[in-house]
Amino acid sequence: MVRTSLIPKKQQVSIEVPADYVGTEVEVIAFRKNEGVEREKTIPKKVSFSAISIDTAGFRFDRNEANER
Secondary structure, three states: OOOOOOOOOOOOOOOOOHHHHHHOOOOOOOOOOOOOOOEEEEEEEOOOOOOOOOOOOOOOOOOHHHHOO
């Protein structure tokens, strides 16, 4: 594998490949650095730490009643 970066000075560019690549199928891909990389827009998260409050002053727990079937 050969990987290189270059800044072309003109529209036509030629490259040299290693000797063992000659006669084999190679794939050449050209793209701009960071092309296609989209930065995710950070959405501010709305965080709430409010608790639910229940008035239990008049509540009486009866274990026997709770266990009845």
